[in-house]
Amino acid sequence: MPAKRKYNVKGTNDFLVLGAIFFFLCLWAIKDAWFPSDKVLKKHPLEVVASFEAAGAVQQVFVEVGEPIIEEQVLAKLRSDKMAVDFEAAKTSYTESKKKHAMMAVALKNANTNGASEQGLAEIQARVDVAKAAMDEALAKVTELRTFMDSTELKSPSKGKIKEIKVATHTMVEAGQAAVIIDPKDHFYLFNKSLAIFSFLAFWVFLALHILAR
Secondary structure (H helix, E strand, C coil), X not given: CCCCCCCCCCCHHHHHHHHHHHHHHHHHHHHHHHCCCHHHHHHCCCCEEEECCCCEEEEEECCCCCCEECCCCEEEXXXXXXXXXXXXXXXXXXXXXXXXXXXXXXXXXXXXXXXXXXXHHHHHHHHHHHHHHHHHHHHXXXXXXXXXXXXXXXXXXXXXXXXXXXXXXXXXXXXCCEEEEEEECCCHHHHHHHHHHHHHHHHHHHHHHHHHHC
């Protein structure tokens, strides 16, 4: 009767070490995939909330649930008809004040060239200063209105897919109110779930090899 075969594989403990490594790797992957910490959730949010920076009535929603989107894509827009009129008026006012300031600056330069009196130069300089102040004020108004106009557009903070739309045409919203929920295109959790399964199988394979090879 032949003797029972005995396996003596040198370095069999290496299988046990590898099994232990994959066991702890599996635990780590499970934690990040199914039980993420606040730090992980902050870096890889399960959903992204898009909200308007200003309050107002929704004019139009440009996306639908399930639609893929890219970063900075316009998702919705608030009504801004009156603000658009004010913005155009502010731009016109700025253009006029800019021209007036340029004309006064030229007048001051000519006065200096022609040897005007100190009193005359002072009067022209005062007009230049007034024109510049009016120009700066008009520019500030244009900047303010442009910023507000930009805030009426709801843009996607990240790429992904539309998960939920909480507003509709004519809906009144507040600044910061959740308008669109986005499922971010982040493979972090899918990768960790796959890693957990792979590590779990690898753990049992190396454990079996260790037992058989002793």
